[in-house]
Amino acid sequence: MCTSSQRHLRHRDVLVRLTKRRSEIRTFSTGLVKCKESEHEDSDSSGLSAELTSRQAPPARRSRPLSPLERISGLLPRDALSPEVMQLREQNQQEAEEDANVQESFAQSTQEQSGHPETPAGTEATPKEDESDNDHSSDATTEPSTSERLIPATLPGESLLVPGELLVAELYKKGRMEYRKMFNLQTGTRLHSSWGFIPHDDIAGQPAGQFLKTSLGAPVLIRRASLEDYVLYMKRGPAIAYPKDAARMLMMMDVTEGDRVLESGSGSGAMSLFLSRAVGSKGSVLSLEVREDHHRRATLNYKRWRTSWNLRRGEEWPDNVQFHKADLCTASSLLACQGFHSVALDLINPHLVLTTVIPHLHPGAVCAVYLAKCVY
Ligand SMILES: C[S@@+](CC[C@H](N)C(=O)[O-])C[C@H]1O[C@@H](n2cnc3c(N)ncnc32)[C@H](O)[C@@H]1O
Structure with a gap:
């Protein structure tokens, strides 16, 4: 039996002991558990800390989530851990080091290949926080990672944005999408929003996937419209x-090129x-x-998508759909002598x-x- 004040003192004692041992706490090298190492640590642990910092530089790689065991054991002092857990820690540390090496060599080779790691003029790969009192200072929540900035600005088959292309503008605020609009890039016009405007002429000639600032300083992502965007906004x-139902139908029908x-x-x-x-160009x-x-x-919708695609890729979207104005109930003559893989x-x-189709x-x-x- 002990009084409540005794219990309180005992708990405080445990707390003090744990606090004193903070310097003994080590982190897993997955980079998800952070623990500030004390300056009095041995050279081995400070080395680990320095490595962690340098490894955090390319944040594109997502560490796998920690298991409950890793989470809890990451907070415990080393001598409280079983040999199995210690082994697991070492294994994780090794894997993270190997990953970091692979990432570093990838980044180097990308830089060598592109030769142009810097951002193209007039664009901002990273939406910088507006330092003024402007209300849009918190708009830039999706910052491109370091590794993204090392990727060449255009991919093979993807040219710079040209008038006539279908684009999507997106604005995120505090991680939430506040604005999205599909538009056709046209010289002499402006992309208007409640967050200011961007002249289309400033967009033409840029690579897709850039953040451009509106007249009020809000960073807007300008990207090419995907087919899904297109059908939703056309x-x-x-x-x-x-799209989710269409995808299900394509699966059910097992449509193939x-x-x-x-x-x-x-x-x-x-x-x-x-x-x-x-079905592609052969279907x-x-x-x-x-x-x-x-x-x-x-x-018209089909034609519009094809036009935009041709401008974007410099190659034709297959002209493989024949549209007919006809009632399917009485279209036997149109279907005569035709077989279909699916309907x-x-x-x-x-x-x-x-009865007409089967x-x-x-x-x-x-x-x-x-x-x-x-x-069905
Ligand atoms: C819901 S819409 C189809 C939408 C289309 N799947 C799309 O993704 O845009 C149905 C269409 O079927 C047409 N329709 C209804 N009965 C038809 C028939 N017997 N023969 C041909 N078209 C028919 C209607 O006029 C209407 O345009």
Whole structure:
């Protein structure tokens, strides 16, 4: 039995002892557990600390998360650890050193290959924090890492941004996306936002993926639109097949390069674009749409993406989708003598068209049906 004041004193004693032993605490070299080493440490541990600091320089490599055992044992004094845990620590330290060596040699070789590690004029690879009282000082939350800055500004097949390309502007504030807009790069115009504007002429000629500052000093990421961005932001007629559902359909249909696919209705042309990419230049897609306005919208959206792609890559996006204005229920003549590897249906009353479609499917082929809330 002990009184509460005795207990208090005992706890304080434990606390004091732990505090005194802080200098004996070592860190795992994964770089996730940080512990300030005291100046009175032996030369061995200060060496470790210096190494850790230099290794933190290229932060692109994400250390694996620590296991609960590593977390707790990282806080305990060395002599309180079992030999197994000590062995694990040493193993981790070795692995981290090897990783650091690989990273260093990669960084060196990249620098040698590019010969231009510096940022192109007029751009800011790192969105610097605005030092004025400007409200946007906390906007720059996504800083490109050191290793990213060592990567050559453009990748093979990716040219500098040119007028006519479809781009996306994004602004993050405190880790949250505050603004995103898809736009067509055009000389003489401006990208406007509540955070100020950027003249399009300042964007043209830059590599994609740069942070450019608005007239009010907010760092905006300018990147090329992905196909997913494009279908989400393009002008729509009817509702589109959402990218996650389209991906599921492509999997169900097992669409492969070179396939011949039937699609209906074309709608806004989102699924047509995903199919176009999946079948590639050797494949083809037949897309039927009963409504004139939707047929026109799908055709235009397809054309617009292809134009932007050609400017961006300097090579043609395959012209592999044939859009037809026709009712699939009565389109037997259009399908005559044609076989399909798969069919994608996204229309009301799909059961009404099955009799027209099924005779044209290869044996074992899949007909995927997208209904507002589920895919069959
Ligand atoms: C939801 S939309 C398709 C959207 C398209 N999958 C996309 O991702 O943009 C459905 C379309 O099917 C068309 N449609 C409905 N019945 C049809 C039929 N029997 N033949 C051809 N098109 C049809 C509608 O006019 C409408 O444009």
